[in-house]
Amino acid sequence: MKKKNVRYFTIIFLSLLIYLLLLELMVLSERNAPGAHIKTLGDAFWYSLVTLSTVGYGDVTPVTTMGHVIGVIFLILSMGLLVALIGYVVSFIASEGFPMFALRFCRNRNWYYFADFTSESDTLARDILRREEGAIIIYGIRKDDEIEKPDYPCKFINVSPARIVAQKKGTGEKCKLFFLKENEIGTNLKAMDIHAVDADVYAFTTSGQEKMSGNIHFFHTYDCCARSYWRNHPLGSDEDNIVIIGFGNYGRAILERAILTNINDSDFDVSYHIFGDSERFRDIHKNLKLAFGINERREGFDSIYFHTEKWTANHDVIGKADRIIVCEDDVQDAWDDMWELRRYYNYTGRIDLRTNRTAPGVSYFGTNEEIFTVDEIIRARLNDAARTMNDLYRKSVEDSLDWDELNDQLKQSKIAVADHLFNKIRILLRGKAVSGLDWEICQAAYEAYCEAKNNPEELDKLRQIEHARWVRFYVYYNWTYGKKRNDVLHENPMIQRYQDLTDSQKAYHDRAWELLGEISKQLRYAPS
Numbered sequence: 463m464k465k466k467n468v469r470y471f472t473i474i475f476l477s478l479l480i481y482l483l484l485l486e487l488m489v490l491s492e493r494n495a496p497g498a499h500i501k502t503l504g505d506a507f508w509y510s511l512v513t514l515s516t517v518g519y520g521d522v523t524p525v526t527t528m529g530h531v532i533g534v535i536f537l538i539l540s541m542g543l544l545v546a547l548i549g550y551v552v553s554f555i556a557s558e559g560f561p562m563f564a565l566r567f568c569r570n571r572n573w574y575y576f577a578d579f580t581s582e583s584d585t586l587a588r589d590i591l592r593r594e595e596g597a598i599i600i601y602g603i604r605k606d607d608e609i610e611k612p613d614y615p616c617k618f619i620n621v622s623p624a625r626i627v628a629q630k631k632g633t634g635e636k637c638k639l640f641f642l643k644e645n646e647i648g649t650n651l652k653a654m655d656i657h658a659v660d661a662d663v664y665a666f667t668t669s670g671q672e673k674m675s676g677n678i679h680f681f682h683t684y685d686c687c688a689r690s691y692w693r694n695h696p697l698g699s700d701e702d703n704i705v706i707i708g709f710g711n712y713g714r715a716i717l718e719r720a721i722l723t724n725i726n727d728s729d730f731d732v733s734y735h736i737f738g739d740s741e742r743f744r745d746i747h748k749n750l751k752l753a754f755g756i757n758e759r760r761e762g763f764d765s766i767y768f769h770t771e772k773w774t775a776n777h778d779v780i781g782k783a784d785r786i787i788v789c790e791d792d793v794q795d796a797w798d799d800m801w802e803l804r805r806y807y808n809y810t811g812r813i814d815l816r817t818n819r820t821a822p823g824v825s826y827f828g829t830n831e832e833i834f835t836v837d838e839i840i841r842a843r844l845n846d847a848a849r850t851m852n853d854l855y856r857k858s859v860e861d862s863l864d865w866d867e868l869n870d871q872l873k874q875s876k877i878a879v880a881d882h883l884f885n886k887i888r889i890l891l892r893g894k895a896v897s898g899l900d901w902e903i904c905q906a907a908y909e910a911y912c913e914a915k916n917n918p919e920e921l922d923k924l925r926q927i928e929h930a931r932w933v934r935f936y937v938y939y940n941w942t943y944g945k946k947r948n949d950v951l952h953e954n955p956m957i958q959r960y961q962d963l964t965d966s967q968k969a970y971h972d973r974a975w976e977l978l979g980e981i982s983k984q985l986r987y988a989p990s
Contacts, residue, residue, distance in 0.1 A: 484532055485510060491528035498525055509533075561617045562629060565598070569633035573598045575626050575640065575661075577650055582642045582666075584612060585830040586839060591615075593836055600626060602652060622652050627661045637661040642834070644668055647678070664839055668711075686838040687816065687828040688715035691787075693884050695814060695827065697724055699893065701784040702731055703811070707773050707799055708790035709738025712816055712828070716789055717743075717766075721750075721934050723882045724764075726889060728926040733765040735783070737773035744768060749937040752957060753930070762959070773799075780807050789816040789828075800824070837898070848876040850980050871939060878935050879974055886975065889927065890914070904982035911975050928971040929960045 485506040492500040499522045500506050509522045524533050565573075574590055576583040579601045587599045591614055598617070605611070605618035619626070623639045630637055639661050647653045647665035656663055656678065663678045697704070704720070706713050713736070720734060750756060755765035769776060780786065786803065790796040793816075800815050816828040832838070849865050865873070887896045887903060890910040896903060914920040936957055944953025956967055 484535065488524065488529055488532045491526045491532075492524055495526045495529075499523055500529065561619050562621065562625075565617075565626075565629050568598055569630055571596050571598050572635050573600060573626065573630055573637045575600045575602060575623050575637055577602050577623070577639070577641045577646060577652055578643060579603060579618075580642060582830055582834045583640060586640065586642070586834040586836070587612070587616065588614065589835045602626070623656065623661065624659050627659050632660070638840070639663045640839070641665040647680075681839060682711070682715070683833055684711040684715040685719075686833045687712060688719040689881060690832045690838055691716060691814070691816075691827050692719050692723060694832070696885065696888060697726055697732065697785075699727070701811075703733050703735065703779075703782050703784050705735045705737070705773070705779060705783040705786045705811075707737050707786065707788045708796065708816075709736055709740050709743070710789075710791035712789040712791055713738055714743055716787060718938070719881070721754075721766075721938055722878050722931070723885055725882070725927050725931045725934070726885055728923045728930075730762055730764050730930065733759070733767060735767045735769060735779050737769050737776075740768040747938055747940065749940045749942055752937045752942065753934045774802070777807060780809050783809055784811040786811055786813045787816075788813060793817050793819065848873070848880040850977060850984060852876050853980075874939075875935060878931070879977070882931055882974075883978070883981070886978065889924070890978075899981065899985065901982045901985035904978050904985060908978040908982055911978060922968075924975060925968050925971065926960045928974050929956075929963070929968070932971055932974075933957055 485503060488500060488506045488509075489503055492498045492506075493502070500509055505522055509524070512522070524530050572594060574587065574597055576587065576599070583601070590597050591599065599615070601616060601618045602620065602623060603618060604620040623637075627637050627639075639656070639659070641647045641650060641653060641663070643650075643666065645667055647656065647663070647667070653665075657676065659677070661677060665678060665680050666683060667680045668682065706716055709717075717734065717736060724732065744750075750766065753763065754760075755763045757765075757767050759765055767779075769779070773780065780803070786809065788796050788799045788803075790799060796815055796817055797819070800813060803809065803813060812825060815824055815826045817824075817826050818829055820826055820829065852863075852865050852868065863872070868876075883899065884896050887907040888894060890907040891903075911924070914924055933956070936952075936954060939952070941952040941954055941957055943955065943957045944951065945955055947954050956963065956970065960968065
């Protein structure tokens with residue numbers, strides 16, 4: 463037994479012993495006195511109860527001096543008990559006790575726990591409440607005067623996430639726990655042993671891979687930003703020259719998503735011009751030349767130009783750009799770049815600026831409202847799409863693996879397919895703007911695909927697009943051509959030009975388009 467508990471039991475035992483001694487002493491001093499009301503232990507107990515509770519009926523009173531002394535003791539004790547009781551009630555209401563107790567009555571609702579109250583957590587909490595009326599928002603800190611009280615229902619409870627999860631008692635959906643400060647899950651004491659908690663954990667990190675198994679899911683703000691950017695600002699059919707200014711975390715993520723998902727037609731005539739320190743990126747992704755023209759134009763391939771000079775020295779590239787993406791990691795540097803572009807350069811394309819400081823007349827992206835959303839952080843539907851893609855693959859290939867059995871690269875492959883769904887829908891629906899997945903959109907796209915299958919020329923274009931997307935993914939992870947697939951050497955016989963594939967190889971990726979029908983069914987019959 464802990465020392466603290468032993469001390470409590472000792473205090474309780476001694477208090478009861480003293481109380482019984484006082485009762486016995488009162489009976490001994492009162493029972494033989496003339497006009498005595500207290501003659502038995504029961505009378506003494508009743509008198510003490512009435513006195514200690516401050517009710518004071520007056521039906522039983524002591525008549526001896528000793529009885530009066532004991533009565534005074536009980537009166538003093540009654541005042542102490544009353545103060546202690548009031549203090550306990552106030553403390554219970556003001557501390558975590560009351561809100562923790564209140565949580566018991568809403569266990570059937572969904573709980574969202576944030577380790578801290580920040581602008582990012584506030585933005586995500588608002589998005590959750592917009593989508594889910596009745597959600598319980600919990601901030602794991604004590605409310606103080608420095609924090610502006612949110613204008614939505616929430617609870618500030620300074621307890622560990624493990625206690626919150628325990629209070630849910632497994633009722634309804636699992637709790638979702640968010641650690642939204644940089645690498646907070648490695649520094650916040652409340653995150654200790656978080657992997658053992660029966661809840662879904664989402665943590666911001668600046669390193670490592672997204673993990674979609676177990677209970678911890680890591681995400682990067684720059685990765686979320688890039689996904690959101692290309693989904694909300696897809697390439698137009700007339701955009702052939704894209705300039706990226708700034709090649710830090712955000713610039714690399716923007717290019718990575720472009721490589722993996724910006725395959726919108728079979729013409730392959732888009733050129734990306736990168737300004738920034740790209741040496742490390744090029745060293746790591748040494749096989750990109752198998753899927754792109756690197757610093758040159760190649761027929762049948764998109765191109766990537768890694769410029770060694772500063773963008774300020776290349777007026778020709780800036781002037782021919784259809785789109786300029788300014789995505790410096792330092793927001794102030796990004797604003798400086800934009801003002802210099804506007805003042806001193808002739809250009810006809812649009813400028814998109816990554817910033818949180820919005821201003822009229824500026825096309826911006828990467829705000830908290832875009833990044834810290836359910837779609838970006840939890841990405842439930844896209845993750846379901848990735849799993850569905852794998853399930854669809856398992857139906858057609860023997861000895862294929864379940865989702866949780868896949869290694870990280872294979873999971874990332876399925877995720878890339880899911881990310882490209884928006885582009886597939888736009889292609890099939892002839893450029894229709896798509897920012898979210900719902901069953902009507904997916905069904906319309908799937909019906910368009912079914913029509914395209916009956917036209918050999920159209921079907922061939924769709925196969926070229928998906929093959930190019932697949933090749934780009936694998937060469938990005940440094941796979942290369944080999945006569946037989948070799949996972950150790952990273953070789954695959956399909957890493958070659960579409961025209962050189964066999965008929966069966968060309969049809970291999972049809973399942974990626976068939977996925978639209980499966981997703982449509984899943985969304986239509988999913989519980990609301």
